Amino acid sequence: MRLGGPAAYLAHVHSPADVVEGVAWAEARNLPVIMVGGGSNIIWRDEGFAGLVLVNRIPGFELAEEGGQVRLTVGAGENWDSVVARSVAAGAAGIERLSLIPGTAGATPVQNVGAYGQEVADALVSVEAYDRKARRFVRIPAAECGFGYRRSRFNQADRGRFFITALTLRLVREQPRGPFYPSLARYLAERGLSRPTLQQVRDAVIAIRRARLPDPAQVANSGSFFRNPIVSDRHAAELLGRYPDMPHWPVPGGGVKLAAGWLIDQAGFRGVTDAETGMGTWPAQALVLVNRAAGSTADLLRFRQKVQDEVLRRFGVLLEQEPELLP
Ligand code: EPU
Numbered sequence: 001m002r003l004g005g006p007a008a009y010l011a012h013v014h015s016p017a018d019v020v021e022g023v024a025w026a027e028a029r030n031l032p033v034i035m036v037g038g039g040s041n042i043i044w045r046d047e048g049f050a051g052l053v054l055v056n057r058i059p060g061f062e063l064a065e066e067g068g069q070v071r072l073t074v075g076a077g078e079n080w081d082s083v084v085a086r087s088v089a090a091g092a093a094g095i096e097r098l099s100l101i102p103g104t105a106g107a108t109p110v111q112n113v114g115a116y117g118q119e120v121a122d123a124l125v126s127v128e129a130y131d132r133k134a135r136r137f138v139r140i141p142a143a144e145c146g147f148g149y150r151r152s153r154f155n156q157a158d159r160g161r162f163f164i165t166a167l168t169l170r171l172v173r174e175q176p177r178g179p180f181y182p183s184l185a186r187y188l189a190e191r192g193l194s195r196p197t198l199q200q201v202r203d204a205v206i207a208i209r210r211a212r213l214p215d216p217a218q219v220a221n222s223g224s225f226f227r228n229p230i231v232s233d234r235h236a237a238e239l240l241g242r243y244p245d246m247p248h249w250p251v252p253g254g255g256v257k258l259a260a261g262w263l264i265d266q267a268g269f270r271g272v273t274d275a276e277t278g279m280g281t282w283p284a285q286a287l288v289l290v291n292r293a294a295g296s297t298a299d300l301l302r303f304r305q306k307v308q309d310e311v312l313r314r315f316g317v318l319l320e321q322e323p324e325l326l327p
Contacts, residue, residue, distance in 0.1 A: 001289075002220040003297045004044025009052040014077070016137060016165050019054065019130050023163075026052040033132075034327060035163040037077070037104030041111060041222055041323045046297045049327045056106050058165055063090055070171040071125070076106020076164045080113075088198045092171035094123040096198050097184070099205040102216050102223070106164040110154040111322070112147045116181040116205055121147035123169045129162035137165070149257075150227050150322060176201045183208055212284045220291035221282065225304070226260040226319040239315060260311075260319055261287035267310040279303035 009031070013019050019035075026033045032051035036042060060075030061083065070092040074083050084099050097116035101108075108120040109127055124142040131138045140162070146153035154162055176196055180188060187204045188196050196204070214221050231239075236248055236256035243266070247259040264270065264286040271283030278293030279300055289307075294300055308319050 001043055001222055001291050001294075001297075001300060003046075003291060003294060003300055005046050005048025007049040007051070007053045010055065011052065012055045012057045014057050014059070016058070016128075016130065018058075019163055019165060022052060022054045023130070023132065032327065034160070037107035038079075038102055040102040040216055041107065043222065043297060043300065043321075043323050043325045045325065045327065051327070054163070056104060056164075058106070060166060061086060063087075063092065066170075068173065070173060072169045072171055074105045074167050074169070076104060076166055078105045079103075080105050080108055084202065087171055088202045091173055091198065093174050093176060093198055094118070094169065094171040095120070096176065096202045097181070097205055099202045100209045105167055109145060109147075109152055109164065109167065111150050111324075112152050114150070116184045116208075117179075119147070120169075121145070121152075123171060125168040125170050127162075127164050127168075128166040129164045132161050132163065138162075149230075155324065183212075213288060214282050214290060219282075221288050222323040224260070224287045224322050225289040226264075226287060227322050228257050228260050229263075229317050229319060230255045230257050231317060232256075235316065258317065259287075261285055263311050263315055263317060263319070264307055267307070267314050269307055269310070274303050274306065277303040277306075281307075 011022055013022055023033055033054060034049065034051065035054045035056055037056050057077040058075040059077060060073065061078060062073045064071045072087060072092065080103055081100055083105050084095050088096050095118065097118040098113060098120065101113055101115060109124060113120045121142060126139050126141045127145065128137060128139050146156060176198055178185065184204055187208055193200055230251055233256060239246055247262050249257045251257050264281065269281050270286035271281060273280035273292050277299040278295065280290050280292045282288040282290050291300065304321065312318050
């Protein structure tokens, strides 16, 4: 978002040993420590951060065959899309629909990155991390990561506790199989790709994302700014009575997921620029807040409030912010 105050200290870490050294350096000075990847899903507070930011640059990309499957171990500091590109080039499926997502590999389990019907949790075997509480490196199996929609223990109960250093993923040597997410299915069908290759799925996702989402290198944004809300069956039925065309997906186990982008769009906020705060939303996807001319995180939070208030007033749904607000 290109907002927020400065950090007192910042260091790039290139190995697990660097992480230990960075933590020790900060502890010796009684300073708090935060680890970041690409920073694309972080909103920094205007006060800045009176501590040490460790920027994860730990490299690594190792593919190993394992009984018809592929085991991929990557350093947390690798660029995520380059990990996807190399997996696809190697004929390994499982993360191709997560193409062009900004940020580093190590950040993907934190919010359980997901797009076009795939989630990183589906392919993840385990993460390696420095456990600040136990003061040692641990390997956490996927089943113990507390994964849910845009959630994990790393952004919930154990927020800030683990500094992720590596991921192990299980991929498969298979051609992509449907059903595909609606926009992806439509894109493939329009091009007559009834049996797309992995590369064709990756290319399709990239084309769809480029058409719908702003490039953070050019327009300051953090992708989807809110989680898609899950409401009760009763609430959904009431809304569907008023808005029969409202996109909605029943959630296994109860409740109905709604499209935050649709709610914001209907509330009149698609493609707007708010004169008071300099914030706005992307014309092709109202769920993406963009910084057009905002001067501070306070401006962003004021605009967030306007969007939340209006969606709450019209639909009775309180939207929950998705990017992390730090520190
Ligand atoms: N819609 C509107 N108006 C809008 C935006 C969306 O009417 O301005 C409608 C769409 O027509 C569609 C529905 O809302 O019927 C859902 O929209 P879309 O398919 O674009 O997906 P989304 O739910 O808005 C989620 C993820 C995206 C991910 C896409 C594709 C969340 C919070 N967001 O968006 O993730 O790329 O699905 O899988 O779950 C991100 O997290 O940064 C991100 C881009």
